[in-house]
Amino acid sequence: MRLTTTLLALALTTALSAAHAQAPVAATATTRIAPATVQHAEQLRERALADDTAWKFVEGLTTEVGPRLAGSEADARAVKWAEAKFKALGFDKVWTEPVTFPKWERRSESASVVGASSQKLTLTALGGSPGGKVEAEVVRFPDLASLQAVPAGSLAGKIAFIDYRMERAKDGGGYGMGSRVRGAGPSAAIRAGAVAYLMRSAGTDSHRNPHTGITRFDEGLTPIPSAALGAPDADQLARLVARGPTRVHVELDCGWDGTATSYNVIGEMRGRSKPDEVVLIGGHLDSWDLGTGAIDDGAGVAIAVGAAKMIGTMKQRPARTIRVVAFANEEQGLHGGRAYNDKHVGDVRKHLIAAESDFGAGRIYAFNTSAPDYAKAAAQQIADVLAPLGIAYTPTEGGPGPDIGPFAGNGLAWGALRQDGTDYFDYHHTPDDTLDKIDPKALAQNVAAYAVFAYMAADADGDFGSKPGKVVPPKE
Amino acid sequence: MRLTTTLLALALTTALSAAHAQAPVAATATTRIAPATVQHAEQLRERALADDTAWKFVEGLTTEVGPRLAGSEADARAVKWAEAKFKALGFDKVWTEPVTFPKWERRSESASVVGASSQKLTLTALGGSPGGKVEAEVVRFPDLASLQAVPAGSLAGKIAFIDYRMERAKDGGGYGMGSRVRGAGPSAAIRAGAVAYLMRSAGTDSHRNPHTGITRFDEGLTPIPSAALGAPDADQLARLVARGPTRVHVELDCGWDGTATSYNVIGEMRGRSKPDEVVLIGGHLDSWDLGTGAIDDGAGVAIAVGAAKMIGTMKQRPARTIRVVAFANEEQGLHGGRAYNDKHVGDVRKHLIAAESDFGAGRIYAFNTSAPDYAKAAAQQIADVLAPLGIAYTPTEGGPGPDIGPFAGNGLAWGALRQDGTDYFDYHHTPDDTLDKIDPKALAQNVAAYAVFAYMAADADGDFGSKPGKVVPPKE
Structure with a gap:
């Protein structure tokens, strides 16, 4: 996690709420989620709590690659590792998008x-x-x-x-x-x-x-x-x-x-009826060099991967595609998030909603979303399925993560699954950011929450407010 | 703390108990502590709980000297620092005794x-x-x-x-x-x-x-x-x-x-009537080089110094002398303890009893002593004054510390004030052995216990069993 995530989140919550409030209420019908989808989400939640895909992912990444400072040889290894792992996990489509940035050693x-x-x-x-x-x-x-x-x-x-x-x-x-x-x-x-x-x-x-x-x-x-x-x-x-x-x-x-080029690593579980529309979930692949980047942010990528994998193996996929993005070089300036924004900003409407995990592996305790009024009922439906995980619906708190921040500043709707970070800054950016600091049960709770969120959003009837338009450029 | 303290302690407890059991019961009268002394000890205990001499000592040593690997330039500084501090604290006599050992870097x-x-x-x-x-x-x-x-x-x-x-x-x-x-x-x-x-x-x-x-x-x-x-x-x-x-x-x-020479630093608060007989308390002055030697063993020396200082400022000193020894190079082979034994082994009877603090700064929860049967009542009297500090009398557990081990193996009576070491090995011998790991209140409880023990023993009528005789040579 980088500089001003929390502040950025708060600023954007306010700014985006204001923006949505000003949007013409008209045109868009109320977004709702079908009862069958709610039921499937509940089953998905319970299955996800027992799944160890995320644990194995973060165990593998932090062990086999270890520290992966953006632009380093290990960062390049991490990109290859993630690409191969996405393929092995059965993502329908896996690709990379280049991200170029100044290299620090x-x-x-x-x-x-x-x-x-x-x-x-x-x-x-x-x-x-x-x-x-x-x-x-x-x-x-x-x-x-x-x-x-x-x-x-x-x-x-x-x-x-x-x-x-x-x-x-x-x-x-x-x-x-x-x-x-x-x-x-x-x-x-x-x-x-x-x-x-x-x-x-x-x-x-x-x-x-x-x-x-x-x-x-x-x-x-x-x-x-x-x-x-x-x-x-x-x-x-x-x-x-x-x-x-x-x-x-x-x-x-x-x-x-000089400069270095790394890659956003992207994998998709294709939707059954509207595959060109995506729900984006992710974290960042790079880490600082001192630890092995377990809580920052191997866990975040693993949570998104674990959730997508659960959804990908459902009997019936959601209508839309689940896209996982493992962002490049978040730590030194949101370079992956900016590159993603630059490349995809024209497709904001196709990005139904996004959520990013970049605050460790502590349990999620609160949920929020930028959903405008016409999608609030759907947000409440998601919150209801999240509630048994110990997650409260807090409509006025929290915002997008750092890497989806640039895109959120251009109109991308976001969900926020807020984690308990009480211990996060004991380890963050230190040599002690290692696998043993992750509680596998807390990690699984995160996966369950992301799976519920992504699946229900991807299967919703209607959208969550993504649309072109400058809101407030996120702070750095 | 070094290699096999605990094992050594257990071995010696057994060995010395056996040895004392075999000693002729005769000659020596029952050792007792006068009611006035008990009363003064109770007052001393309460005063010690409020005293910050030990905290200031360990704060100063770990800050102004820092790490002090035996034989290093910093070790020499530590010796000078301790000598000056003993003098400043009003010890009646302060001196050093050389200790030579192989030097490791x-x-x-x-x-x-x-x-x-x-x-x-x-x-x-x-x-x-x-x-x-x-x-x-x-x-x-x-x-x-x-x-x-x-x-x-x-x-x-x-x-x-x-x-x-x-x-x-x-x-x-x-x-x-x-x-x-x-x-x-x-x-x-x-x-x-x-x-x-x-x-x-x-x-x-x-x-x-x-x-x-x-x-x-x-x-x-x-x-x-x-x-x-x-x-x-x-x-x-x-x-x-x-x-x-x-x-x-x-x-x-x-x-x-090659070799290096460091020094045991010794300070005495003279007894009022039998100044040539001493109760020895101490810890070791050297530390490993990674941390600043706060819990191992700045705390131990500080506890002994704090206790001696409290006794030294009583209205009426105990009959015997309180001798504080800050041992040299415990970490690499009990060199200071061996040198002390070599030099003083002929005076074992003049060493009434000894206790060493070398297990951090956690609260003391148990007391024991090698006292033979004729001094058990006095040991019980000491235990009774220790009890309000949360210290149990456990006559079958615990033994001498590492540096008094060699001398204890030659007949020195010992007291054991056993500390809660639950967290000790989180920090022991690591860069994290720093001042912030010491709880000043727990440190003061240690000082109170050492003050009570040393004062009551030093003022007892009778001895605690110190006498020449090979018991079992302590393990290394």
């Missing part, structure tokens, strides 16, 4: 306190950081605002350190500020004259596994080495700085290196 | 799966491992016995991998086998012909922070690179090996390099 990184309290610090470069070797005194700031408030040039020759503690929340709300510290901190540090930027990891754990994630540098600024400390290391640095002047040596070997 | 370490599933593995060299670069196929064994059972030479050119999962237990009992896998695994691997040894970390967590710890190689064998994988990495390697032949590249730069 991490080679090595280290840091240490120098002087009387000489000791190593555990850190990791932020994605997008340049390499560099810096030794300087550290100035600590409790939050982003306090760094942004210092006069230009006042940190000349110093290392700026934001020691902000991200808050734990079921809906991941703490990541809003956590990711801003990562995204906006480096530029604030540069304006203040700093020679490097350090931050307490945007995470909720207390382990020495720092959290990476993309950062950016505002136009016209010269990037500086930027890295995140493990939580215990941030504690340590704060204690040392409180005792007196503290110098830190930071050495990062990383940076941008 | 860790410089760098890395590993990766090579081939189709190429990816990094997180590992750490075992203490005592030689360096080396090895690339070979991995053969997995579920436990030590199965590796020990293979024919000599049958693993020629292979890497032996023991994938044993250590069990979580309040008393740390799982470490018995966990540490044997670490201590005996490499020699078993060498006998089988292996070129390197890998093990699942002896720990109970599921983080990518591997657990180091000392290993040894049996006489006459040529050491091979030996390392512990993080738990998720062991999972991963097991899954890969189950899929088919898996090659791993291991690169360790580490090894023995």
Whole structure:
């Protein structure tokens, strides 16, 4: 999951609701779901809870490929792996669509306190950081605002350190500020004259596994080495700085290196009567390089694949096609989602509705959709079948995932299946994002929910409001 | 904490009980503690619960010195730091005693799966491992016995991998086998012909922070690179090996390099009437290099220091002296404890009783002592004052800590204040052994218990059975 998913979601919920409210109510008949479809969905839900396709998928991807930083050799392997797996799972059509982006590499990184309290610090470069070797005194700031408030040039020759503690929340709300510290901190540090930027990891754990994630540098600024400390290391640095002047040596070997091309991997289970219309579900195939990308986002792709597989093996397929998209390079700028939007934006009406899983493998506890008034009854029908999974219908909360965000900004209807992310930021973007952090039962609950959602939408009589039209361009 | 503390404790409990049973009952009068002393101990206990000397000590040591591998520059700093701190805290006498030992260094370490599933593995060299670069196929064994059972030479050119999962237990009992896998695994691997040894970390967590710890190689064998994988990495390697032949590249730069001299740091709060007799409490000052040695064993030294400080500031000191020993190089072979034994073994009777804290900072839940029958009533008196701290008297369980083990093997009476170690092996010997893992309230409960124990023993009328005599030499 990337920068501002939650914020983006909230912004879009509001924006799209407003947009739909303004749409002419007329023309479109009420969208409904047939009683037989509801019944099949209930059976599908129970079958999905007992199915291990998703578990095997994420087990295989994280084991056989492992970490798959966008543009790396392993990313290319992941694309081939996913394509082969989609075929093996019986998708009717499997293809790839190219996605080109700047390539960033991490080679090595280290840091240490120098002087009387000489000791190593555990850190990791932020994605997008340049390499560099810096030794300087550290100035600590409790939050982003306090760094942004210092006069230009006042940190000349110093290392700026934001020691902000991200808050734990079921809906991941703490990541809003956590990711801003990562995204906006480096530029604030540069304006203040700093020679490097350090931050307490945007995470909720207390382990020495720092959290990476993309950062950016505002136009016209010269990037500086930027890295995140493990939580215990941030504690340590704060204690040392409180005792007196503290110098830190930071050495990062990383940076941008040309461009790379990866691929959105797409598989379809064809619909029985309207195969050209699709319900899109997916996640992103790339991961950060530190862990094996189990919760971010092997799980998301696996959930979509598992749901599609369940629907594909029903006695009677839904009317429309289920399309699974494993997006390329979400982590460094929604590149796969943007490419998908660019290629398919003319077909927005053919995309009945979309839902993306990119918040780990925790249980889904809430459902929402951008469905306009004429499709609200169908949304309620879906919610009723989801309810036994412990999923509440919360029509005013949640939004599209990051990769369907660009398309949602161009009129794509979306569903949101909101996961419990209480522990998500303990592992997110760290070496600890590994398979053991996934509870197979929670994963199966996700699959059941996605299967119900995708099947019922794909078999609905009527649409969910997808139509061309700029709503609000999603934030990055 | 080192290799076989728990086993050693159990062995000694039995051995010493037997020894005491055989001692002539005669001569010694019953040891008792005066009612006024009991009353003062109760007041001391309550004061200690509110005191932060121990917290400040461990906060300072882990922050200002940080990791302090025996024989390193940081270890020398730790000795100076502790000496100065003892003086600042008002110990009446502070001195050091040299401890010389072979010096082992860790410089760098890395590993990766090579081939189709190429990816990094997180590992750490075992203490005592030689360096080396090895690339070979991995053969997995579920436990030590199965590796020990293979024919000599049958693993020629292979890497032996023991994938044993250590069990979580309040008393740390799982470490018995966990540490044997670490201590005996490499020699078993060498006998089988292996070129390197890998093990699942002896720990109970599921983080990518591997657990180091000392290993040894049996006489006459040529050491091979030996390392512990993080738990998720062991999972991963097991899954890969189950899929088919898996090659791993291991690169360790580490090894023995001459000898080093460090110091036991000793401080005394003098007794009011029998100052030449001492109650010894302590922990070890060295740590492994990966974390900052907070739970292992900054906490232990801090607890002893905090307790001594409380006793030192009583209106009336106990009859005997409280001696705090911060032992040197426990981790690599009880070097400080052995040196102390060698130097003081002639004075065993002057050491009334000893207790050592080396099992983290969890709450103490049980008390025991080697007290012979004539001192059992006094032990019960101590137990009664400990009881309100949630500490049970368990006369048949527990034994001396590792560093007082050698001396206990020569007749030193000991007390055992057993800590809840349920979480101890989540952090033990990992980068995650940092200050944030200590609960200040649990630490204060430890201080209160040590203060009660040391004060009451030091003020007792009579002894606790210390006397010259070989009991059973402690295991290493």
